[in-house]
Amino acid sequence: MAPDKSTEKKSAGMEFFENVYRSIFRYGRIPQDGEGASYAVFNNLFLHIHPVKVSRHSLKFTYTFGLGVIATSLFLILTFTGVWLMFYYYPSATEAYGRMLDLRSSVDFGFVLRNVHKWAAEAMVFFVVLHMARVFLTGAYKPPREFNWVIGVILLLLTLGLSFTGYLLPWDQLAFWAITVGTSIAGYAPVIGEPLRQFLLGSDSVGQEALIRFYVLHVVILPGLLYVFLAVHFWRIRKDGGLSHPSENEPQDVAEKGAEL
Amino acid sequence: MKKENLRMQQPEMDRRQFHSRLGWLGVAASGAIAAAGNLLYLKPAVDYGPPTRIRVGRPEEYKEGLKEIYENERIVVVCEKDGFAAISVKCTHLGCTVRTSDSGFECPCHGSQFDNDGFVTGGPAPAPLNWYQISLTPNGELEVDKSVVVPSGTYFKV
Amino acid sequence: MKEVDTTQVYPQDPNKTYGLMELVRGTKPTVGPAPEDMVYSWPHLLIRELVIFLTVAACLLVAAFLFNAPLEELANPNHPPNPAKAPWYFLGLQELVSYSAFVGGVVVPGLLVVALILVPYIDRKKVGVGIWFARERWLANGTFLAFLILMCILIIVGMYFRGPNWGFVVPWE
Numbered sequence: 001m002a003p004d005k006s007t008e009k010k011s012a013g014m015e016f017f018e019n020v021y022r023s024i025f026r027y028g029r030i031p032q033d034g035e036g037a038s039y040a041v042f043n044n045l046f047l048h049i050h051p052v053k054v055s056r057h058s059l060k061f062t063y064t065f066g067l068g069v070i071a072t073s074l075f076l077i078l079t080f081t082g083v084w085l086m087f088y089y090y091p092s093a094t095e096a097y098g099r100m101l102d103l104r105s106s107v108d109f110g111f112v113l114r115n116v117h118k119w120a121a122e123a124m125v126f127f128v129v130l131h132m133a134r135v136f137l138t139g140a141y142k143p144p145r146e147f148n149w150v151i152g153v154i155l156l157l158l159t160l161g162l163s164f165t166g167y168l169l170p171w172d173q174l175a176f177w178a179i180t181v182g183t184s185i186a187g188y189a190p191v192i193g194e195p196l197r198q199f200l201l202g203s204d205s206v207g208q209e210a211l212i213r214f215y216v217l218h219v220v221i222l223p224g225l226l227y228v229f230l231a232v233h234f235w236r237i238r239k240d241g242g243l244s245h246p247s248e249n250e251p252q253d254v255a256e257k258g259a260e261l
Numbered sequence: 262m263k264k265e266n267l268r269m270q271q272p273e274m275d276r277r278q279f280h281s282r283l284g285w286l287g288v289a290a291s292g293a294i295a296a297a298g299n300l301l302y303l304k305p306a307v308d309y310g311p312p313t314r315i316r317v318g319r320p321e322e323y324k325e326g327l328k329e330i331y332e333n334e335r336i337v338v339v340c341e342k343d344g345f346a347a348i349s350v351k352c353t354h355l356g357c358t359v360r361t362s363d364s365g366f367e368c369p370c371h372g373s374q375f376d377n378d379g380f381v382t383g384g385p386a387p388a389p390l391n392w393y394q395i396s397l398t399p400n401g402e403l404e405v406d407k408s409v410v411v412p413s414g415t416y417f418k419v
Numbered sequence: 420m421k422e423v424d425t426t427q428v429y430p431q432d433p434n435k436t437y438g439l440m441e442l443v444r445g446t447k448p449t450v451g452p453a454p455e456d457m458v459y460s461w462p463h464l465l466i467r468e469l470v471i472f473l474t475v476a477a478c479l480l481v482a483a484f485l486f487n488a489p490l491e492e493l494a495n496p497n498h499p500p501n502p503a504k505a506p507w508y509f510l511g512l513q514e515l516v517s518y519s520a521f522v523g524g525v526v527v528p529g530l531l532v533v534a535l536i537l538v539p540y541i542d543r544k545k546v547g548v549g550i551w552f553a554r555e556r557w558l559a560n561g562t563f564l565a566f567l568i569l570m571c572i573l574i575i576v577g578m579y580f581r582g583p584n585w586g587f588v589v590p591w592e
Contacts, residue, residue, distance in 0.1 A: 031461060034459060037459040037460070037461045037462070038459070040461045041459075041460050041461050041465075047460075047461070047465065050460040050464060050465070051460060052459065052460055053457040053458060053459055053460060054457065054458060054460055054463070054464050055456055055457055055458075056456050056457070056458055057456070057549065059458070059463055059464060059467065061467075063549075063551075066467070066471045069467075069468050069471045069472070070471055070475055073471060073472040073475040073476070074475060074479075076472075077475070077476060077479060093494075097493045097494070100490055101490075104487070104490065111483075111487065112480070112483050112484070114488055115482070115483035115484075115486070115487060115488045116479045116480065116482075116483045117488075118488035118489075119479055119482045119483060119486070119488070120479050122507070123475075123479070125508045129567075133563070133567060136538075136559075136560070136563045137551060137552060137560055137563065137564075138547075138548070138549055138550060138551055138553075139546070139547040139548045139549070139550070139553060139556055139559075140548065140549065141538060141539040141542075142539060142542070142543060142544070142545055142548050143539070143543055143545065145539070146539035146540055146543075147539075149538065149539045150536050150539070153532065153535045153536050157532070160508065163506065163508070164506065164509070167506055170490060171493070171494050172490050172491040172492060172493060172494055173491040173492050173493070173494055173495065173498075173500055174489060174490075174491045174500075175494060176494035176495070176496065177357065177370070177499050177500060177503035177504075178503070178504065178505045178506055178509075180355070180356045180357065180499075180503070181355045181356070181357070181370060181503055181505055181513065181516075182505055182509065183356075184354070184355035184356040184520075185355065185512065185513075185516055185520060185524035185525070186524075188520045188521045188524050188525050189525045189529075190525070193525070195304070198304065198305055199303055199304065199305075201305075202305040202309075203305060203308060203309065204308075205351075205356065205496070206496070207309075208309065209305065209309055243549075244548050244549040245548070245549045246548065246549040246550050247549075248545060248548045248549060249545055249546055249547070249548050249549070250544075250545045250546065332497040333496075333497065335496070335497075354520060355516065355520065357499040357503055358496065358497060358498070358499050367584065368584075369499050369500070369501035369502060369503065369583065369584060370499060370501075370502060370503040370585065371502075371516070371517045371584075371585045372517070372584035372585045372586060385516070385517055385518060385519060385520060387520065387521075
């Protein structure tokens with residue numbers, strides 16, 4: 001009876017909030033024991049991309065340097081700042097540049113959002129390449145992780161595509177000529193080159209048609225694809241047995257024994 | 262003998278298998294047609310860009326040896342004793358705008374050089390500058406058609 | 420009859436119960452080192468991820484207040500800047516393109532992407548996994564690093580050593 005009394009003592013308001021909290025987070029506050037820690041992960045939609053337990057080796061900072069997490073963080077920040085920038089941006093050859101000037105001088109914190117978006121974009125290309133270097137130099141692409149490496153290559157290409165399409169949007173000299181040069185390079189590809197250039201530009205040269213096409217690619221198609229492939233990338237990490245680990249190496253003596261048998 | 266007879270009676274594909282494959286073929290075909298339709302949709306059909314026919318004034322307005330640059334149209338109209346020529350100033354390397362130099366044209370992006378007739382004299386450009394067709398309109402004006410490329414050295418005589 | 424090796428791979432924890440979970444076919448033990456080498460994702464992994472995310476966000480904010488994103492004049496199709504440069508990560512490509520647009524712009528990057536995709540299907544031997552610069556992998560690691568360094572050199576040349584008309588310039592002069 002004693003514990004019941006103590007619950008009765010709680011005010012109705014407290015009980016209400018506790019009920020609401022419990023309806024969202026079924027398993028208490030910050031988990032203290034193993035059971036709680038397990039529930040915390042696999043009962044949460046966002047956390048359950050993680051396994052309940054991970055090996056100590058994969059947590060060593062000097063093994064991964066957190067490069068994948070850094071790249072993912074940058075992409076999340078880019079999504080956030082990008083959506084915020086869309087409130088002011090206007091994909092028109094006559095309007096776009098003016099909006100850049102407004103973001104820089106008139107809109108409150110406009111320059112912060114634009115600058116964060118720009119530097120995060122540069123950093124993302126950099127860290128995705130570093131992440132790829134880490135995976136290669138630790139031999140982490142070997143079976144059973146071959147396909148996740150391929151998805152990683154696709155993610156690198158999507159990152160470059162996002163950065164490239166975003167480059168045109170400010171509609172300044174830098175943007176215009178970088179895209180003129182870049183799309184002309186694409187035009188040199190055999191057979192598909194010229195159709196690809198036409199598809200990107202929507203015309204013979206960089207102009208309003210190119211701007212609207214790059215805008216759609218930059219804000220919808222490429223980020224959408226990147227999120228899909230990112231989900232598969234994370235899912236495969238778990239399905240392929242977590243991060244790579246030295247214990248996966250074929251033990252030399254065992255392999256020899258197998259040959260003898 | 263018996264075995265062979267049996268095989269004759271049992272076709273390689275039974276009815277169910279045949280229909281299943283036919284069904285999948287249909288799915289694949291409709292997927293391919295849908296993909297082709299989407300690609301065609303994205304292919305630019307309407308040119309919203311500037312018009313391809315440009316009027317560049319009366320022949321009498323030109324003096325021999327004059328190079329008249331039309332910046333927005335990205336052409337240069339040359340008047341020689343052989344006649345008129347309209348040469349593109351779009352670099353054939355990567356699409357930058359070339360500028361006139363002492364020996365002809367040069368591209369600021371990757372340093373391609375062209376002579377007065379647009380032939381490559383240096384740099385990475387793979388082809389000479391385009392020459393466009395010139396004609397005379399009924400009211401006596403020169404008209405350049407940027408959609409028609411003519412061989413280099415084709416001058417238009419009035 | 421063959422003798423079966425019954426040595427314990429890892430010591431039993433007296434606080435746990437053990438049971439047979441699965442039988443697998445194989446010629447060698449697939450059991451790794453002790454399962455006690457594992458830790459809970461919460462809080463060990465999640466706290467680390469949060470710390471990295473916050474550090475990234477903080478660094479970006481500092482950078483955003485210190486350095487403005489570049490913005491040049493309004494785009495003008497009639498006046499290409501001299502030289503016109505692509506984004507920095509494509510400068511290596513642009514450097515190659517300045518020699519030959521087809522080879523530098525299509526063949527080389529195309530082959531690089533195909534090679535990257537094929538890497539795990541060519542190099543399948545499970546040695547040196549999970550170890551930085553494993554000695555057995557010197558050839559693969561060396562090739563990869565050579566390409567990476569080559570790309571970096573090309574990018575640096577494109578960034579700092581290319582001036583008007585894409586001519587070679589020395590930045591400190």
